[in-house]
Amino acid sequence: MTDKLDKVPDPADTPPAGAVPPEAIRAIPVRHYGRWISAVVVIALVVALGFAFAQGNVRWATVPEKLFEPSILEGLANTVWISVASMALGLVLGVVFAVMRLSKNPVTSTIAWFYIWFFRGTPVYVQLLIWFNLALIFPILNLGFYKDEMTQVMTPFLAALLGLGLNEGAYMAEIVRAGIQSVDEGQTEASHALGMTQTQTMRRVVLPQAMRVIVPPTGNEFINMLKTSSLVVAVQYFDLLRAAQDIAATSFAVMEMFFVASIWYLALTSIFSVGQYYLERHYARGALRSLPPTPWQKVKANLSRFSTRKAVA
């Protein structure tokens, strides 16, 4: 037994004194011919598509001209505003209804179930129209301390906010619920054992950990919201798409204005994607031993890898 153990080489001893360090491997990397061929095919297709667009009935000069048109910028600001406001409403409702849904109280969990069932089960476009036409059912809004004609109260902004926000709340409730359920039960037990109440446990222990699971799909939801907000044209809200359509209707630059709108939507979603990345990094603290690299660090790492490959070949 001891003999056997003695024969195991002690790693501290292995490189005998004076030995040359091992030579690093410098091999020729595997050639990926398929990648080169597919790249050529894709480039050819893109060129053909670009050619078609260039030949089409599009006055390209109009696009940059109209990109910073005051009405376009106003619509853009309104799109950002309604998206952020609706998302904020959706987040709050989502957390509230997720907690209600998981509650032991049968009344609250049933209410939450119905809310999610209705607002997730009907198209958001229909919901927007229902809010906008609410005056057909409640001609007068009477809250006791406040009374007015419903048509006065239900402005395009309010209809858009309620339509988008309540719909989003139903989706967010399911996302938050999944997040809450992903947190280990031992966490709740440890928190309870320390004398923390259900509410304290939810707020201090469960939700912060659920955020890791909640943030990525919420980023998706927000990017979706930026685009879905274009439906608010249906309730007369002056958003980016409406601004573009208004110009298109008078200047006959139909395609051009859609391109203008698309450029702005792409810009918005790109900016928020970057923000989402850093938010995810923030909530990963404690869960990972070291945080993942930022995009800039990744670019640098890739560049240095590329240069070593060239050096080898």
Add this chain to the structure above:
Amino acid sequence: MTAMVKAEGVHKSYGAAHILKGIDLEVAPREVFCLIGPSGSGKSTFLRCINHLEKINAGRLYVDGDLVGYRQKGDKLYELKDSEVAAQRRDIGMVFQRFNLFPHMTAIENVMEAPVMVKGESKAVARERAIRLLDRVGLGDKGGNYPSQLSGGQQQRVAIARALAMEPKLMLFDEPTSALDPELVGDVLDVMRDLAESGMTMVVVTHEMGFAREVGDSLVFMDGGVVVESGHPRDVLGNPQHDRTKAFLSKVL
């Protein structure tokens, strides 16, 4: 002197599974009380009943003279509200097999959390005590680390410090060393031994027979949801009377 823990005919079942079949025992103040037994014997379940993480189905369970989880008026029992149960648990510390540290907080934040949130202590006061407690468990320099950056043994010692931060009168240990690599067990047992010497009342579910023999004042062997044998650890471990105790000990010793 009132017993720190008193169980009278405690029963617990999950649906059809009858886990505890009438447990009677008493833990005196300042006593180190060890629970041993094969897995599935109900020892962990019983421990979790003491701080009402599990509701008992029959019998009575008292901690320091107070009924756990209920209020008795005449011959009627009233369930306590969530906040009242939480208040009862303040004085009972618990250490889990899998540590259950809060992974999104550093070691020191873990220890500070309950005093600040539950007792409304100022952060400065809580921080000072947390530093002292981490020092006591030998982790004075690890306060800024997240649990994922600590070894299992270190995490468990932070968990002990976290429970002690509430200045409990009773500490429950649920197999505190079972999830640890063998070479890390000693550090955790040292902390527990130190705690026992300071006079803390401890109920310990464990497979560490050496610890039970050296540190324990009483020992109970459970099997199949009942107490099979109890007494001083030296007697039960050295001279078991029941066949089931003998069979169990012959496997683990």
